[in-house]
Amino acid sequence: MSEEVYDLCIIGGGMYGSAAARYASANSTVKVCLIDPMNLTEEEKKTREILSSYYDEGRIVHIAYANPVMQVLVRHTIKRFRELEKLSGIQFYHSVGAIVTAEKHSSIFFKFLQGFEMHDVSYIDISEKDTLKNRFPYLELDERDHPWLDDDGAGYINPRNLVEAQKKVAQLQGCHIIDDIVEEVKMLQMESICSMPTLLMYRDELAGMPAFAKRSLYITAHTIS
């Protein structure tokens, strides 16, 4: 790998970092890299505190929120999921519905109902004992809770596939994806590059040269250690 000067280095390629890489690299005048250790060795797993919250199969996405702003935002998000699936050819969103609950006759219960009506959220009331038992025989809910099935495009994402999809599109747009851990970040004063570039050190300095970044974005979800 040759020494590179990036306009933006994104450190951490999880759910947020990979999305940032895709959006930043959509501007072809911006040279972007995304650094994340995709293949941690067993030894590194023992000695490093690198956490990742997306190494599993499901993240719930629902439209029914007590907060109306969330209902609007999540609808937009679901549209973007579909766009990304088309662009990447990777499927990650499964719109199977989602159950939301609120304590019966509590203020949040009424806020939910109000939100459903105001934002035309399609839902099914599954609070009848038999309805719930027939549809979801393994689900036990607290007697005080009132369940609705959010049937308005809600469902779940496979977070690993979502991250793959974001990275694939980012790469097609010219983003460099570097399989490594950022160990150290230094501020350098090198007028030839820019007034305040950042030097990033990788775990395996034999394989990887340091990268220079005019700006860097840390989305590691945890401290760099």
Ligand SMILES: Cc1cc2nc3c(=O)[nH]c(=O)nc-3n(C[C@H](O)[C@H](O)[C@H](O)COP(=O)(O)OP(=O)(O)OC[C@H]3O[C@@H](n4cnc5c(N)ncnc54)[C@H](O)[C@@H]3O)c2cc1C
């Ligand atoms: C069990 C569980 C269930 C959840 N359920 C839901 C849900 O149903 N719905 C929902 O919306 N949210 C849910 N979340 C939350 C959601 O998963 C997180 O909000 C999201 O993954 C955070 O994204 P992130 O990019 O900030 O961090 P992460 O996805 O954790 O990514 C951080 C990345 O940084 C990298 N990194 C760390 N240190 C370094 C370093 N030194 N150098 C380079 N890279 C580094 C890691 O390898 C990792 O890939 C859940 C979380 C968990 C743990």
